[in-house]
Amino acid sequence: MPISIYPSQLQRILGILSRIYREPNSYSRARLAAEFGVSTKTIGRDIRKLRESGIDIESGPEGYRIRSKFFLPPINFDLEESLSLILAARSFSENEGRHLRDKLESALSKLFDALPDSLKAELPEVSEPIRIGGHKLSPIDREIFDLLREAIRERRTIRIRYQSPRNPHPTEHIFEPYWLVFRKRAFYLIGRSVQANFRSVNRVISLRVNRIESVRSTMGTFRPPEISLEEYLSRAWEIMPSGEVVKVVVKFGPEVAPFIEEVDWHPTQRIRKLEDGSLLFEVEVAGIDEIGWWLMGFPEMEVLEPPELRDKIVEMAREILRRNT
Template identity: 30%
Template sequence: MYGQVRGMKTDRLIRLIRIITLVQSKPGIMAKELAERCETTERTIYRDMEILSFANIPITNLGHGKGYQFVGNFALYPMDLTEEELMAFAVLPSLLEQVDLVPPDLYSAYEKVMAAARKEKLLRQELLDSVTNVIQMGTPAYKDVKTNFLSTIIQAILSQQTIEARYHTQSRNVTTVRAIDPYYLIPREHRFYLIGYCHQKKAIRTFRLSRFLEVNILDQTFEKDDFNLKAYLKDTWSIERGEKRIAFKVKFSPRVARYVKEEEMFVKPKLTDLEDGSLLFEVTLNHDREFLQWLMGYGAEAEILEPQSYRRKMKELLQRWLGVYDRDKV
């Protein structure tokens, strides 16, 4: 008698796993086909679906005539379980015990699956650490100790988990503790910047990675909703955003024209080759500072044509700069 009961329990467990596999391989599969593939009745399939739902396996019925599919990105194999999915699987034996469905062999199978999931998680972390170790970051001159939160922040971005961070704002010379939903990691000018939702400011903010003093991943998860990175950085030369719309026209000499063309940019300028070999560079930006710094790198090979106000501004800047070198040595 025990052997028969044990066989019935084992058959149901195997059928539950088979249902998950079938729904994964064929989203929208109907109860009738599930019953045929599992060699049982539709009524039994409905009972099995109730058990799976009770175990937090995210299978949903799409409606009359549309069958079953997974909610989100749940998958049986490869494991790739999220923390929530791993927790759901972890409570499966206790749930099955309540309905008297636990065969003796379940625990060894359960332990193997959990071990495989944890192994995958460990391998992902090792891969992440290896990648971040390849990326060598500098250290600000004022810091005595080098800190690198790149791996932690990438992990939080991938798992969509909120971080708690101690962050130094250089412009105000203050340090604050704040919760941040990390959206994107952006490389700019030999630095990394984090773009995310700041709970303290209740708005999207940009954070320089080297200014993080401490970072911890919280259990709280988040959704990016309708945030669009491309729209957020529209008309931004590098990372500093503004509210202006400045239409620049710059003429580059023939000596540097070809080098300007191969510059990797985050905006799309209009480039026009002129008859004398020089290059007309046209771009509309929402902020000026980073662009002007870039222009100064080309020195006398770059000439601002428009706007006239920026032509005068550059002239005044160069005069002040020249004045520094005109002073008598102390």
């Protein structure tokens, strides 16, 4: 049975394989989970996929290793597998991986060179008509991005100068960087702000990378977070948990019900169709800010729970009306 792997999962699995190959008996399941920002169960599934593909990975008390007599098999992709890799890389380079485009083109070139002559002739003809549109992204400083990645890898505390659009002056953070995440056309740095403007904060926050003005390393290090990136993001509507977990219930009218129904918006969502063609949409999220902004794009909706979200929507609608009348 073929193994289905999404581009982000493929990237992680290749990273796991690379680390185990370079540093045998150094990477345990817990260390890999911390490094990639996922749960140990997810790492276990990734290791199982590698084993199912024929890679002989052993687990020891100090970590994983590839058996010394095992050699990675030669590349033997068929047309659909080659096309899938090219389209995944093309999509990544047009969107969140735009700053890595040169490396991706180099990797694709090596892949193409290793293919059989029959595929080399057929693949361009099949792949060229397929295009995956890119989005306009917030620009990021490549040097700052690389410094953040290095600090995450080394678990090094950093000093960040951050310009929030809500504050007239930049904020100085002492920061423990956990993860870099791409959401909504921008990269976000998620981690623990230990200090902000020399005041103790000690809470996990999200910072938009293009608003980071400078990054400086410190001598401090930190332990990996107790929760995985998956667990952290599962509490948010998009990227920023902003309060206690609340149950949100929204009624969407028949005009937009099909659109709402066809998308997996959140891991906790529940949808119930009503006789008049409308539907009830239920979800549990930490804070109402992000989901409130999203709901403002649907005038055909009615917030049923919680009351504070309904009040927030009414307040924003009144402000829009005031500015446009």
